[in-house]
Amino acid sequence: MEQSYEKSLMRLEEIVKILEEGGQPLEKTLELFSEGTALIAKCGKYLDDAEKKITILGSGENNAQ
Amino acid sequence: MLTPSPTVYSVTELNNYVKGVLDRDENLKHIFVTGEISNYKAHYSGHLYMTIKDASAAVKAVMFAGNASRLRFRPENGMKVLILGTISLFPRDGSYQLYIGDMQPDGIGALSIAFEQLKEALAKEGLFSEAYKKPIPHFPQKVGVVTSETGAAVQDIFNVLQRRYPVAEIVLRPAKVQGSGAAEDVAKAICEFNDLNGADVLIVGRGGGSIEDLWAFNEEVVARAVFNSRIPVISAVGHETDYTICDFVADLRAPTPSAAAELAVPDKIELVSELLSYKRHILELTKKKINEERNKLLYIEQKEVMRNPAARIDEQRRELAYISEKLVNLSSGNLEEQKGRFSALVAKLDALSPLNVISRGFALVECNGKVVTSKNKLSVDDEITLTLSDGVVNARVTNTNEE
Structure with missing residues (x-):
């Protein structure tokens, strides 16, 4: 998901750019809009669902500060 | 009268006698000497030979391999040094010598000399070159941490990571960060992460301390491990004012461990607000597009043809009437003309008649x-x-x- 989070953001930027240029037909606009909101929802869910996990690896040495 | 016959010494006896005198002197057993190194020679055996001098005098000095191996800097000609040593005589030459036990650069500490020397060597080799710096990933899934598990640094790092970006998994590899073997352990930890492909970004460091405490991060073995790491490394050693070799080699230097954690991950709150602003933006753009289309429609609707289609038919009808009238006019005109021509012909014929x-x-x-x-x-x-x-x-x- 970390890859696709970044990809999702890149796609969002692309969608905004197309919408800003505004040359596309209305149907395409609505298509992009729903794709954009879906990506936003997906990214938001990814951030919300995150569960912090800490793994401590063993080390052979003593670990005095 | 007999005087006691003088003792006659051989040269060897003489030198040994004088050596004995020197060796018995407590002051000369542990003596501090300050001076400048000249005629420096590092023998392949590991022994170091040099002359220590000041403006008006010189004394030969030797540092045996055992002691020399513990030096944290490389002696050079012209370097001012503070020496702790012993004075004795070298019987073969009959000259007394300074036997160096420990030595450090005078004025600046030995450690800073060692630091500068390693820094210079590694810089020359290109280890600090920007060309080798790897970008820190924007959205790491796993953040690897190499530090002491008992220090304050690890807590700072955990807190910041948890607050900013709980999405990422934290993988801690506890490491010895000071004292003997610390550098090797830190280097090993970095290698382990790379071998296991265990993280997307590494935070390597420790909290503040004296220059000696931080020394592991100035060791070449750490520098090389950081340089060879495929995983981008953020270095976070000590406080903002502390610079270590590790900082120079790392892909990114953080002033403190907390700052390293902030550099390693994005802030979730910022990301969420960024998403919201995307949402607002594309909503606005879509509404704008819909309005544009609506206006186009309105414009078409307002045109006469769309408002009163009958008007067009009336217009056609009027035009038709006009054309038919014109047609009639034209035809009747022609008839009159024909009539005229006929009368003229009749008159002509009449004139020619035999009657x-x-x-x-x-x-x-x-x-x-x-x-x-x-x-x-x-x-x-x-x-x-x-x-x-x-x-x-x-x-x-x-x-x-x-x-």
Whole structure:
């Protein structure tokens, strides 16, 4: 998901750019809009669902500060 | 009178005697000497030979391999040093020497000399070059941490990571960060992460301390491990003012462990607000597009043809009427003209009519139904008809010769 989070953001930027240029037909606009909101929802869910996990690896040495 | 015969020494005896005198002197057993290194020579055996001098005097000095191996800097000619050593005599040459036990650069600490020397060597080798710096990933899934598990640094790092970006998994590899073997352990930890492909970004560091405490991060073995790491490394050693070799080699230097954690991950709150602003933006853009289309529609609707389609038909009808009227006009005009031409022709014909000639006293002569225009066509006694203006008479030719 970390890859696709970044990809999702890149796609969002692309969608905004197309919408800003505004040359596309209305149907395409609505298509992009729903794709954009879906990506936003997906990214938001990814951030919300995150569960912090800490793994401590063993080390052979003593670990005095 | 006999005087005691003087003791005669051999040279060896003499040198040994003097050596004994020197060796028995407590002051000369542990003596601090300050001076400048010259004639420096590092023998392959590991022993270091040099002359220590000041402005007006010099003394030969030697540092045996055992002691030399513990030096944290590389002696150089011209370097001012503070020496702790022993004075003794080298019997073979008969010269006394300074036997160096420990030595450090005078003025600046040995550690900073070592630091500068390693820094210079590694810089020359290109280990600090920007070209080798790897970008820190924007959204790491796993953040690897190499530090002491008992220090304050690890807590700072955990807190910041948890607060900013709980999405990422934290993988801690506890490492010894000071004292003997610390550098090797830190280097090993970095290698382990790379071998296991265990993180997307590494935070390597420790909290503040003295220069000695931080020393592991100035060791070449750490520098090389950081340089060879495929995983991008953020270095976070000590406080903001502490710079270590590790900082220079790392892909990114953080002033403190907390700052390293902030550099390693994005802030979730910022990401969420960024998403919201995307949402607002594309909503606005879509609404704008819909409005544009609506306006286009409105414009078309407001056109006359769309508002009153009958108007167009009326217009067509009017046009048709106009054309048909024009057609009628044109045709009737033509008729009059034809009539005129006809009357003219009639008048012309009339003018040419023989009846007109007859009316003036001429007669039309016909013989056997044929018009006679010459006397040669006629013979005596031929029956002829004469047409006059008011009728026809029959006659007979009596003579054809007379003019």
